[in-house]
Amino acid sequence: MRVESSAGSETRSERKERTRRAILDAALSLSEETGLGGLSLRQVAKEVGVVPTAFYRHFASIDELGLALVEESFVSLRAMIRDVRRGNPPLEEIVDRSVEVLDDHVRAQRAHFAFIARERSGGSAVVRAAVRQEFALFERELATDLARLPMDHWSSEDLHVLSRLIVVAMIAVAEEILESPDRERDAIKRRARTQLLVVIVGAVNWRSERE
Amino acid sequence: MRVESSAGSETRSERKERTRRAILDAALSLSEETGLGGLSLRQVAKEVGVVPTAFYRHFASIDELGLALVEESFVSLRAMIRDVRRGNPPLEEIVDRSVEVLDDHVRAQRAHFAFIARERSGGSAVVRAAVRQEFALFERELATDLARLPMDHWSSEDLHVLSRLIVVAMIAVAEEILESPDRERDAIKRRARTQLLVVIVGAVNWRSERE
DNA sequence: CCTTTCAGTGAACGTGCGTACACTGAAACT
DNA sequence: AGTTTCAGTGTACGCACGTTCACTGAAAGG
Incomplete structure (x- = not known):
């Protein structure tokens, strides 16, 4: 395929990608109210401004759309983790820094984090499974991070248990951030710390x- | 109203109550797969064995049915709490006893706990709000329980933060119990402890x- | 220049939905 | 005995849904 671009226009694949993005964005925004399960192909198509059948050019079903949204949302989550790790903060700053970064990212990518939080327990079986697998991966990563802290008296299995506790607590904090007005920001961060x-x-x- | 009972038959209100129960049970069981949001009045009616319009004699909408299920499910949860408190277990047994009771109750009332876990983040706005309010209540109760432990150096606000951490962790454990095969029972309990x-x-x- | 590809169209279908309305018949009440 | 109440019936309605199929027209490719 040649990437012919007669100035101002788009190639075919660019146009397709643009529609795909529009579908993902529309789905993310519409599902904020109904959940992914309560989302209809027709609703999404109408929001995007295409005819319902055009949806099939991009996804075979709402579930497949959901999986794409899971991947996309976890890109945001992984960007957050990378941001926490950046600069190898000293031990005494880890907590403050982690909470700060969590708050920033959740607010900046609110739709993605809300999607994850919602579909983690609510969604279709296949979407739910995808979310959980991503979290399992994340917990394992965090466990190896924890191993670098001064807690060598912990077995790697126990580190994973600890990691899960932290992840679960931070998911709850993220949910709290998502559903609270901005002025409670500092209070929530303090509680998270x-x-x-x-x-x-x-x-x-x-x-x-x-002993 | 007189409670006339011609042996073997039922009074009108008994019969009504029986149908109401059947609706609640059917909804609880059907929503296990679709979530409350993906539940239709017609499905429930068919499962119960009544005509769709009969539903309205008992609930004005699926949401109202949902609220009744929230209440019912939290009766189970409160029964669990009461069971934990029973006998004022000594400090060193509190953890073991709490985990044991959690496991027992979640397994015995699996549908109720699954419902709460699912609708906590997934359901309609009004049901979700009801679930969260119940949890808020529960957190406050737990905070006052914690105040009796030897941690008088904690402010009551911090006790509440601590209480929330424990509740969130135990919700996650309950979810784990619900979705794992029985043979992982002991492993999960160990991790919870x-x-x-x-x-x-x-x-x-x-x-x-x-300092 | 002519052919192929393919994102998006538009009409049509069968289905399940919530809800309205008028009804029935047995239980409850007077 | 006569009347009222009301849980459950049955029909009918308009609507939104997912999916089918034949189509169009511009971009891509030979």
Whole structure:
């Protein structure tokens, strides 16, 4: 395929990609109210401004659309993780920095995080499975990150348990951020820091308690 | 109204109550696959064995049915809490006992807990709001319970933050129990105990860390 | 220049939906 | 015994849905 572009126009594949994006955006925005499950192909098509059947040129079903949205949303989530890791923050700043980055990213990509939070328990079986698998991956990554902190008295299995606790707590924080007015921003962040710190303090003082 | 009962038959209100129960049960079971949102009045009616319009004699809408299911499900949840508290277990047994009771109740009332977990983030706005309000109540109760543990160095606001962390973690454990085969039962319980203990150890060692 | 490709069109279909309305018949009440 | 109440019936309606199929017309390719 040649990428012929008669100035101002688009190639065929550019145009197709643009429609695909429009469908993804429309679906993300429409599903904010109904959930992915309560989304109809016709609604999406109308929002995009194409005829219902055109949908099939891009996705075979709403579920497949959902999977694309899961991938896209987790790109946002992984960008967040990368941002937390960046610059290898010193131990005493990890909590503050993590909460700051979480808050920033959730607000900047609110639709993506809302989608993940919603479809994690709500969606169709296949979408739900995809979300959970992504989270499982993420938990494993976090566990190896934790291994670098001064908690070598933890087995790798226990590190994973700890990682899950942190992930679950931070998902809850993200949900709280998504559904609260902006002025509660600082209060939520403060609470998130407290929770993270409790977990870390608990982890560090672990062995000494269980002798 | 007189409660006339010609042996073997039912009064009118008994019969009505029986249909209402059948609707609630059918809805609970059918929504296990589709979510409450993907549930139709006609489906429920068919499952119960009545004509669709009969539904209106009991609920004005699916949402109202949902609210009734929220209430019913939280009766199960509160029964669980009461069971945890029963006998005022000594400090060192609290974790083991809580996890045991959680596991027992989630398995015994799996439909109710699945409903709560699902509709917590997925359902219609009004049902979701009802679920969250119930959880908020529950968190506050747990916070006052925590105040009786040896952590008087915590402000009541921080106790609430801690309570939220525990609730969120235990919701995640309940979800894990619901979606795992029985043979992972012990592994999940062990992980749950670890998580609870980390939080408690973290809470107890709190002040000493923040000078 | 002529042919092929293919994103988007438009009409048509069968289905399941919520809801309206008038009804029935047994239980409850007077 | 006569009347009222009301849980459940049955029909009918308009609507939105997913999916089919033959189509169009411009871009891509030979």
